[in-house]
Amino acid sequence: MRKLRVLVLDVGGCEGCPIAVLRALPQITSIAEVYSKHLGNADLDQRYDVALVTGSICINDNEAIEKLRKVREHCEILVAFGSCAAVGGITRFCRGGQEPRPEHRVYQPLSSVVEVDYAVPGCPPAPQVVQTLLMSLMRGATPFLRVFAAVAKAKRLSGFDLLDDVVLSGLCIGCGACVLSCPTNALQMVEKKPDLIVEKCIRCGTCYVRCPRATHILLTRYPVQIKVLAPQV
Ligand code: SF4
Numbered sequence: 001m002r003k004l005r006v007l008v009l010d011v012g013g014c015e016g017c018p019i020a021v022l023r024a025l026p027q028i029t030s031i032a033e034v035y036s037k038h039l040g041n042a043d044l045d046q047r048y049d050v051a052l053v054t055g056s057i058c059i060n061d062n063e064a065i066e067k068l069r070k071v072r073e074h075c076e077i078l079v080a081f082g083s084c085a086a087v088g089g090i091t092r093f094c095r096g097g098q099e100p101r102p103e104h105r106v107y108q109p110l111s112s113v114v115e116v117d118y119a120v121p122g123c124p125p126a127p128q129v130v131q132t133l134l135m136s137l138m139r140g141a142t143p144f145l146r147v148f149a150a151v152a153k154a155k156r157l158s159g160f161d162l163l164d165d166v167v168l169s170g171l172c173i174g175c176g177a178c179v180l181s182c183p184t185n186a187l188q189m190v191e192k193k194p195d196l197i198v199e200k201c202i203r204c205g206t207c208y209v210r211c212p213r214a215t216h217i218l219l220t221r222y223p224v225q226i227k228v229l230a231p232q233v
């Protein structure tokens with residue numbers, strides 16, 4: 001069986017997500033050849049089975065957008081890996097006018113610019129997700145992939161959405177999974193239900209994807225077509 005060609009491309013994040021992929025290398029080298037690039041050195045004419053793209057895209061940066069579109073054309077499956085790429089994450093707080101690139105003003109999830117097959121929130125996602133994701137794409141394991149395909153359609157999720165959709169609508173079962181998953185401790189249990197400390201929420205979307213009630217809402221709200229890789233021979 002041939003190995004998957006996997007591109008890891010950062011378009012403008014903090015590098016935490018590429019490092020999560022790096023940490024997954026011992027688990028995936030038997031199934032994948034991994035090529036780690038940034039926009040400046042990416043060989044965009046190569047073909048890849050999977051592109052794991054990290055960071056959000058600045059919609060004032062035409063050059064980056066064109067390169068991202070080219071990556072889209074040259075890969076079978078494009079994964080927005082990490083909260084910035086998947087739902088905007090912390091870069092949604094960008095107000096523009098900042099050095100060293102003051103012309104960069106508005107950052108968006110990758111799905112604002114190109115078709116994204118799967119969006120994986122997490123700041124960064126756990127390295128184990130990389131192996132599970134690649135194995136699922138090879139085997140066509142759809143239940144796992146459906147959630148990430150739905151997040152790609154949702155485009156923006158946060159603790160605010162979790163409160164609106166689950167807690168305030170009475171669907172919360174008080175399991176605490178959202179509180180445990182939040183990287184900034186923006187959620188706390190109050191009388192057996194999560195409450196949001198709004199100043200701490202970086203809109204990374206992790207809590208929404210971890211919540212069993214919210215993921216059910218996602219799957220109902222965004223029915224998706226699952227795309228998997230052709231069998232590797
Ligand atoms: S509450 Fe926490 S996990 Fe949820 S979006 Fe905000 S920062 Fe992310």
Ligand code: SF4
Nearest residue numbers: 172173175176178211
């Ligand atoms: S993960 Fe969902 S169901 Fe569990 S406590 Fe949080 S909001 Fe409630």
